[in-house]
Amino acid sequence: MNQSALAIRCAGLVKRYGDVTAVDGLDLDVRTGECFGLLGPNGAGKTTTIEILEGLNPHDAGDVEVLGMRWGQDDRRLRQRLGIQLQDTQLHDKLTVAETLRLFRSFYDRGRAIDKVIGMVELESKRDSHVGKLSGGQKQRLAVACALVGEPDILFLDEPTTGLDPQSRRQLWTLLAAYRSGGGTVLLTTHYMDEAETLCDRVAVVDRGRVIALGAPRALIATLGAEHVVEFALDAGQQPPADAALRALPGVIDVRYESTSVLLSASAVHLAIPALLAALDASRVRLSLLTTHSATLEDVFVHLTGRHLRDA
Amino acid sequence: MPEHAPRTHHALVELIRARLFEIVREPEALFWMFVFPVLMAVALGIAFPSRTVDTVIVGVLDGPDAARTATVLTAVPGVEIKRLTPDDAALALRRATVQLVVEPGPTPTYRFDPARPESRLARRVVDDALQRAAGRTDPFVPREARSSTAGARYVDWLVPGLLGITIMSDSLWGIGFSIVNARLRNLLKRLSATPMRRRDYLLGHALARLGFLVLEAGVLLGAGRFLFGVPLHGPAWLVALVCVLGALSFAGLGLLVASRVRTIEALSGLMNLIMLPMWIVSGVFFSSANFPDALQPAIRALPLTALNDALRAVLLEGQPLPAIGPQVTVLTLWGGVSFLLAMRVFRWR
Numbered sequence: 001m002n003q004s005a006l007a008i009r010c011a012g013l014v015k016r017y018g019d020v021t022a023v024d025g026l027d028l029d030v031r032t033g034e035c036f037g038l039l040g041p042n043g044a045g046k047t048t049t050i051e052i053l054e055g056l057n058p059h060d061a062g063d064v065e066v067l068g069m070r071w072g073q074d075d076r077r078l079r080q081r082l083g084i085q086l087q088d089t090q091l092h093d094k095l096t097v098a099e100t101l102r103l104f105r106s107f108y109d110r111g112r113a114i115d116k117v118i119g120m121v122e123l124e125s126k127r128d129s130h131v132g133k134l135s136g137g138q139k140q141r142l143a144v145a146c147a148l149v150g151e152p153d154i155l156f157l158d159e160p161t162t163g164l165d166p167q168s169r170r171q172l173w174t175l176l177a178a179y180r181s182g183g184g185t186v187l188l189t190t191h192y193m194d195e196a197e198t199l200c201d202r203v204a205v206v207d208r209g210r211v212i213a214l215g216a217p218r219a220l221i222a223t224l225g226a227e228h229v230v231e232f233a234l235d236a237g238q239q240p241p242a243d244a245a246l247r248a249l250p251g252v253i254d255v256r257y258e259s260t261s262v263l264l265s266a267s268a269v270h271l272a273i274p275a276l277l278a279a280l281d282a283s284r285v286r287l288s289l290l291t292t293h294s295a296t297l298e299d300v301f302v303h304l305t306g307r308h309l310r311d312a
Numbered sequence: 313m314p315e316h317a318p319r320t321h322h323a324l325v326e327l328i329r330a331r332l333f334e335i336v337r338e339p340e341a342l343f344w345m346f347v348f349p350v351l352m353a354v355a356l357g358i359a360f361p362s363r364t365v366d367t368v369i370v371g372v373l374d375g376p377d378a379a380r381t382a383t384v385l386t387a388v389p390g391v392e393i394k395r396l397t398p399d400d401a402a403l404a405l406r407r408a409t410v411q412l413v414v415e416p417g418p419t420p421t422y423r424f425d426p427a428r429p430e431s432r433l434a435r436r437v438v439d440d441a442l443q444r445a446a447g448r449t450d451p452f453v454p455r456e457a458r459s460s461t462a463g464a465r466y467v468d469w470l471v472p473g474l475l476g477i478t479i480m481s482d483s484l485w486g487i488g489f490s491i492v493n494a495r496l497r498n499l500l501k502r503l504s505a506t507p508m509r510r511r512d513y514l515l516g517h518a519l520a521r522l523g524f525l526v527l528e529a530g531v532l533l534g535a536g537r538f539l540f541g542v543p544l545h546g547p548a549w550l551v552a553l554v555c556v557l558g559a560l561s562f563a564g565l566g567l568l569v570a571s572r573v574r575t576i577e578a579l580s581g582l583m584n585l586i587m588l589p590m591w592i593v594s595g596v597f598f599s600s601a602n603f604p605d606a607l608q609p610a611i612r613a614l615p616l617t618a619l620n621d622a623l624r625a626v627l628l629e630g631q632p633l634p635a636i637g638p639q640v641t642v643l644t645l646w647g648g649v650s651f652l653l654a655m656r657v658f659r660w661r
Binding site for chain 1: 322323329330333334337338497498499502504507508661
């Protein structure tokens, strides 16, 4: 086993808050240089897990190793090498961007020049603006800049793009790509499947404090056996064809029912859709909706848990 | 990989710098820091101009002998008279707009409240004047050697006390608010995720406190000097030393108070719990000698008492450093012990 190739190793992690078990025997290996995503709904235990790995939250059982060191023994040396962005941190409103970074820079023995970091997060025009005057996306980029200023070996990001507009999200993604091109390791949590698919080399799908699926996003989607999802809904009060009939349609692998619609996992949309339309026609029901999309991690999650990421 | 830029500044220096920026950019905070204590000094200075009770206001009841009595009393220095109808007289006594009412006559009646010191004084002055006018002769006229009153007036005594509470509340509130706010904003947690030394953070708050101390003390002492002629005896370095010690002592206490508090409401409650008793017993508006002897050791062990006593000793009496040794010790102990305790119990999330 090549230990040095692992940036984070964590086995049998358990964390309880009173009667609630937030993390329930979670195993995780993050390789050096990869971008690893913890994907799961709110309350799945992602934040608790990442905060344990960051050394901010003690765990009840299990083994955690970060960069070959352990919390409780090498804390200061470890902190020098980690860059951390937390959910909902509000930096000093009255300090400017440059002043904030200068403060964070002073905590690290080595690191980047402030203006270099400001350039990385594209906040040059806001260099001397007060933090309180920044937009949400700019604040988030500053938070990431604070994590980058110590030139970390591992970057921890907890829901980095939650609440951001699409443009700000894309800016952050570009920024992460630049950090990774320098060889850095990233561990991030998200409940956006597109984010995980775009950014992550591997993801762990987390539900109720456990890893329920692990692998590259494409590989996880491939486990569905179908690359597409066909979704349809009928006019109110109308019954869809029998389950067995839907499953028997050519190209259909799986059938799921939601409150108002039916989802078919399909390996061949060009066969499934004509067959579906014919079947609906035969049962004399009318469509109110028909869409298709490529299968996503969301579909993986639904397939595994029967629930959606966003409302699980 | 980009080249490493070496660390350019020490974390403690940067923490102090950031904290100072935070304060300067909060105009309301500056108002409370500098303007409020001066306004209070002015208000109190006006209310108690020069607590000399030589002037007494005496009411003379209308009646046949009123004119003669009024003439006698008007001639007495330090007596101001008011002619009153019986109805007015009762009201004036009740409202204390006069200290005593004379019912003129061959045997005058003095109406007054003996519980009021000014009224007892008025009775003596009025009685002396009327007895002499009626023919009494004094066996001798005493010579008077008046001691200088500068530095002994109420406002002289008040200004160091106001400086004491200003230093106390600015330290406690300033540090308490800033820390609880940072905790509420998750900023403490974020900082604890960096290699920042926790000691540096607490020390930074305490030392940043000193940044405005010169102004705080200067504005208040300056106002005292120029508005009321309050004397400033002790050497500036000793005054500064006492102020610095006081500020650091209360900074330590502020850190301890804020070390685990999660809401501004809880902080306010705690602050009041700590400060109110000291406002009362530590000799701010009236001397702590008014409290029973049994309580004196406890009162003297309080940091505000120590600060006020040391300030008065240095400013009003020009005492040297050795004379305020006990106060310096009390302040150092409060500051040191509370800082160390705060380090231990401080909650970073």
